[in-house]
Amino acid sequence: MAARERLAKLRSTAADDETPTPVVLLAAAVAAAVLSPVAWLVWRASKIGVDEAIGLLTSPTATEVLLNSLILTATVTGASIVLGVPLAILTVQTDLPFRRFWTVLIALPLVIPSYIGAFAYVSAFGPNGALSNLLAPLGVTVPTVYGLGGTTLVLTLFVYPYVFLTTRASLLSFDETQLEAARTLNHGFASAFRRVIFPQILPGVTAGSLLVALYALSDFGTPAIMRYDVFTRVIFVELNSLGQGRANATLLSLQLLAVTAVILALESRVGGADSSGYGAPASSTAMVSLGPYRWLAALVPAVVSLFTLALPVGILTMWLVRSGPAAAGGGTGLAFRLEFAWNSVYVSALAAAVTVVLALPVAYYAGRSDGPLAQLVERATYVGYAMPGVVLGLALVFFASQWLLETLGASAVQVVYQSLPLLVFAYVVRFLPQAVGSTRSSVLGVDRELIGAARVLGASPGRAFRKVTLPLIAPGLLAGIALVFLTTMKELPATIILHPTGFTTLVTYIWRVQEAGYYGRGALPALVLVTLSGLSMIPLLRQEGDDG
Numbered sequence: 001m002a003a004r005e006r007l008a009k010l011r012s013t014a015a016d017d018e019t020p021t022p023v024v025l026l027a028a029a030v031a032a033a034v035l036s037p038v039a040w041l042v043w044r045a046s047k048i049g050v051d052e053a054i055g056l057l058t059s060p061t062a063t064e065v066l067l068n069s070l071i072l073t074a075t076v077t078g079a080s081i082v083l084g085v086p087l088a089i090l091t092v093q094t095d096l097p098f099r100r101f102w103t104v105l106i107a108l109p110l111v112i113p114s115y116i117g118a119f120a121y122v123s124a125f126g127p128n129g130a131l132s133n134l135l136a137p138l139g140v141t142v143p144t145v146y147g148l149g150g151t152t153l154v155l156t157l158f159v160y161p162y163v164f165l166t167t168r169a170s171l172l173s174f175d176e177t178q179l180e181a182a183r184t185l186n187h188g189f190a191s192a193f194r195r196v197i198f199p200q201i202l203p204g205v206t207a208g209s210l211l212v213a214l215y216a217l218s219d220f221g222t223p224a225i226m227r228y229d230v231f232t233r234v235i236f237v238e239l240n241s242l243g244q245g246r247a248n249a250t251l252l253s254l255q256l257l258a259v260t261a262v263i264l265a266l267e268s269r270v271g272g273a274d275s276s277g278y279g280a281p282a283s284s285t286a287m288v289s290l291g292p293y294r295w296l297a298a299l300v301p302a303v304v305s306l307f308t309l310a311l312p313v314g315i316l317t318m319w320l321v322r323s324g325p326a327a328a329g330g331g332t333g334l335a336f337r338l339e340f341a342w343n344s345v346y347v348s349a350l351a352a353a354v355t356v357v358l359a360l361p362v363a364y365y366a367g368r369s370d371g372p373l374a375q376l377v378e379r380a381t382y383v384g385y386a387m388p389g390v391v392l393g394l395a396l397v398f399f400a401s402q403w404l405l406e407t408l409g410a411s412a413v414q415v416v417y418q419s420l421p422l423l424v425f426a427y428v429v430r431f432l433p434q435a436v437g438s439t440r441s442s443v444l445g446v447d448r449e450l451i452g453a454a455r456v457l458g459a460s461p462g463r464a465f466r467k468v469t470l471p472l473i474a475p476g477l478l479a480g481i482a483l484v485f486l487t488t489m490k491e492l493p494a495t496i497i498l499h500p501t502g503f504t505t506l507v508t509y510i511w512r513v514q515e516a517g518y519y520g521r522g523a524l525p526a527l528v529l530v531t532l533s534g535l536s537m538i539p540l541l542r543q544e545g546d547d548g
Contacts, residue, residue, distance in 0.1 A: 019364065019365050019368045019369055019374075023361050023364060023365055024365055024373075026361040027361040027362045027364075027365040027366075027374075027377050028373075028377055030358045030359075030361065030362050030377075030381070030432075031362065031376075031377045031378075031380035031381055032380075033425075033429075034380060034381050034383060034384045034428075034429050034432060035380055035383055036399075037384070037387065037392055037395035037396060037399070037429060038257070038383060038387070038395070040395050040396075040398050040399045040403055041250065041253060041254065041257075041391070041394070041395040041398065042254075043398075043403065044246075044250050044395075044398045044402065044403075045250050045251065045254055048247050048250065048251065052247065053247075053251055056244070056247065056248055056251050057251055057255065061234070062248075062251075062252065062255070064229065065229055065230060065231055065234050065252065066231075066255065066259075068148070068228065068229055068230050069217060069230040069231045069256075069259070070259075071148065072148065072151060072152060072155075072216055072217075072223070072228070072230055073213050073216045073217045074213075075148070075152045076152055076155045076156050076159065076212060076213075076216040077209050077212050077213045077216065079152060079156040079160070080156055080159060080160040080162070080163045080208075080209065080212045081163055081205065081209055083156065083160040083163070083164075083304065084160045084161065084162070084163030084164035084167060084208065085163065085164075085167050085205060086300070087106050087164050087300070087301060087304065088163075088164050088165075088167035088168040088171055089167075089171065090102075090297060090300065090301065091103045091106065091168065091301075092168055092171040092172060093171060093288055094288045094289075094290050094297065095288070095289050095290055095294060096290065096294065096297055096298060096301075097294055097295060097298055098298070102298070102301040103168070105301060105305045105309065106161065106164055106301050106304065106305070107161045107164065107165060108161075108305075108308070108309055108534070109157060109158045109159075109160070109161055109308040109309065110158070110159075110161045110162075111530060111533040111534045112158055112308075112309075112312060112530050112533065113158075113221070113490045113492070113529060113530075113533065114154060114155055114158045114159065114215075114219055114221060114222045115219075115220075115221025115222055115224075115225060115492055115510075115511075116312065116316075116510070116526050116529060116530060117154050117157060117158045117222070117308075117312050118150075118151075118154045118221060118222040118225040118226055119225060119510065119514050119519070119522060119526060120311065120312035120315045120316055120526075121145055121150065121153075121154050121311075121312070121315075122145055122146075122150075122225055122226070122514075123315055123319065123519040124311065124315045125142050125145040125150075126145050126146070129142075129145075130315060130318060130319075131315075145226065146226050146227045146228070147226065147227065147228055148228055150226045150228075151222055151223050151226040151228040154222050154226065155215075155216050155219060155222050157307055157308045158308065159211075159212050159215050159216065160212070162208045162209075162211040162212050162215070163205060163208035163209055163211075163212060164208070165208065166204040166205065166207045166208030166211070167201055167204050167205050167208060169204055170200065170201035170203065170204030170205070171201055171204075210263060210266055213263050214260065214263050214264070214386070217231070217256070217259060217260060217263065217388070218232065218256075218260065218388035218389070218390075219232065220232035220233065220236060220388070220389060220390045220492060220493040221492045221493070221511075224236065225514065231252055231253075231255070231256040231259075231388075232256070232388055232390045232493065234248075234252060235249045235252050235253055235256070235390050235391065235394060236390050236493065236497070238252065239390075239393075239394055239397065239497070246398075249394055250394070250398075253390075253391040253394050253395070256388060256391060257387065257391060260386055260387070260388070261386075264386055313527070313530070316523045316526050316527050316530075317523070317527070318523075319519050319520040319522075319523035320520070320523035320524055320527065322520060323520025323521065323523065334512065334513050334516060334518055334521050335521065336509060336521055336524055336525060339504070340504045340505055340506055340508075340509045340525065341506055341525070341528060343503060343504060343505045343506075344489055344505040344506040344507065345489075347420065347423065347424065347427075347488070347503075347505065348427075348484075348485045348486075348488040348489045349485060350420075350424055351424050351427035351428060351431070351484060351485075351488045352435075352480075352481045352482075352484040352485040352488065353481065354424055354428055355427065355428045355431055355432055355434075355435045355480070355484045356435045356439070356477055356480050356481050356484065358428060358432065358435075359381075359432055359435035359436045359439055359480060360439060360477070362377060362378060362381055362432075362436050362440075363378075363435075363436045363437075363439035363440040363442075363443055363476075364439075364443055364469075365377060365378075366378040366436070366440050366443075367439075367440045367442075367443030367444045368443065378436065378440070381432045381433050381436050382433045384428075384429035384430050384432060384433075385430060385431065385432070385433045385434075387429075387430075388493070389426075389430060389491060389492065389493035389494040390493040390494075390497070392426055392429060392430060392493075392494055393426065393493055393494045393496075393497030393498050394497070396422055396425070396426055396494075396497075396498060397417075397497065397498070399416075400416045400417040400418070400419075400422055401417055404416055404417075418498060418499065418500050418501060419500055420500055420503065422498055423494070423495070423498045423499055423500065426494040426498050427484075427488045427491065427494070430487075430491065430494060431483075431484045431487050431488060434480060434483045434484050434487065435477075435480030435481070435483070435484055436480075437480075438476045438477075438479040438480040438483065439473060439476045439477055439480055440476075441476055442472065442473035442474075442475060442476025442477070443469070443473055443476070445472070445473075482535075486532060486533060486535060489506070489507075489529060489532055489533070490507070490529060490533060491507065492507055492511065495507045495508060496508055496511050506525040506528060506529055507529075509522070509525055510522045510525050510526055510529070
């Protein structure tokens with residue numbers, strides 16, 4: 001009887017173990033901090049007169065920027081569907097040779113930041129580009145890489161894997177017997193696909209498409225390099241201009257946030273798309289036999305990989321070899337120094353550590369409670385992730401240069417404006433959800449009866465957390481650190497807007513030499529970034545099954 005009572009007490013303690021009030025308050029404070037940039041942006045917008053705001057938003061420039069952004073988003077999304085869905089079908093539902101190899105290769109463009117891809121394509125096909133000069137003696141004229149066409153091409157090549165991966169996940173979870181049943185009713189593969197498969201993978205296709213749309217809308221580096229005026233490029237230009245520049249940037253930022261909110265609303269409606277098959281091995285029995293066209297079909301992923309991987313990496317390597325010592329740090333002026341790489345590693349590691357520490361109370365609270373406040377706190381942390389980096393940078397500039405000036409004086413501005421803490425804060429706001437997501441998953445996996453047992457044995461809530469919970473959620477914390485570190489290394493707009501004077505990172509150096517046209521000097525740091533980004537593909541390499 002005593003043993004039963006003790007077991008019942010243990011279970012009751014585990015079930016009634018509420019999140020401590022200090023943890024709830026800390027989680028709420030973190031969520032409020034993440035939301036603060038939006039508040040500062042709205043505060044800045046409130047300083048603009050109504051008539052002036054209407055005039056700016058209805059000006060020909062604002063209308064053109066809105067249309068350009070919507071056209072770019074639509075074309076990139078459509079092109080990504082056309083590219084990603086067939087590749088997913090090839091690697092899952094056919095007997096394509098070396099399916100695992102092609103799957104990894106098709107997904108790898110995600111490791112190349114789109115602005116690195118744009119940098120490579122301009123250096124290859126732009127005026128006096130490497131391939132342009134090579135083809136000129138043959139009488140071949142390369143179409144201009146600038147404008148809508150070049151921007152759409154580059155973005156599509158480096159973001160279509162979102163559609164590929166989500167579609168592939170839906171296909172992997174598809175019940176093959178349904179297709180076999182359709183084919184026994186004399187439906188060909190095309191008809192069976194249209195009637196049976198497509199309706200079931202549509203949520204996956206839509207989810208990937210919306211990710212692509214959100215990326216295309218918020219990307220800054222590619223449109224800037226390709227000289228195509230969209231929200232992000234114009235906001236950055238206006239931020240650094242005089243007169244009405246900052247007012248224009250503020251209103252355009254709010255307009256961009258409104259369009260982003262619409263995309264997120266659409267994404268939430270298809271958020272239930274089944275992705276349980278992600279990373280699962282493809283069926284060893286292919287549904288469709290390509291027959292004598294198996295090897296011909298392999299040319300499709302091969303050609304795609306040529307333009308997404310071989311060309312950019314080859315161009316960067318060529319510039320690296322051609323530039324010689326200058327690319328490795330020799331020469332003067334814009335020479336690359338190892339200090340820049342160290343600065344990137346340092347600030348990324350610092351941001352990752354701070355982000356995970358702040359994510360812990362949010363993830364713990366969200367994982368231990370199903371209440372509306374816990375859900376609200378967790379969802380609030382995703383606002384910064386949805387906010388384009390250029391808008392976040394603009395909001396923090398307003399905070400540091402104007403709000404602090406009006407409230408605390410010039411001395412506060414000197415301490416905060418373009419300081420390392422402000423830059424790290426921007427990274428935290430942008431990438432907190434990555435750490436919250438991985439940590440919360442680990443918290444959900446902790447058996448509450450283990451915590452209850454520790455409490456019954458006399459451990460305080462804090463000691464039970466340190467001795468039981470923390471070791472069990474450590475893998476989630478480490479995954480969050482790695483993910484935030486890798487994404488921080490690649491973040492472009494927030495870094496170039498907020499980095500302290502004299503604090504040069506790989507990203508800011510690449511941007512500086514790209515603007516100056518010194519492509520060779522940007523080759524080495526670009527290859528370093530691509531290599532580091534490639535580490536994020538290790539989970540895919542480990543989870544993929546054997547070749548079909």
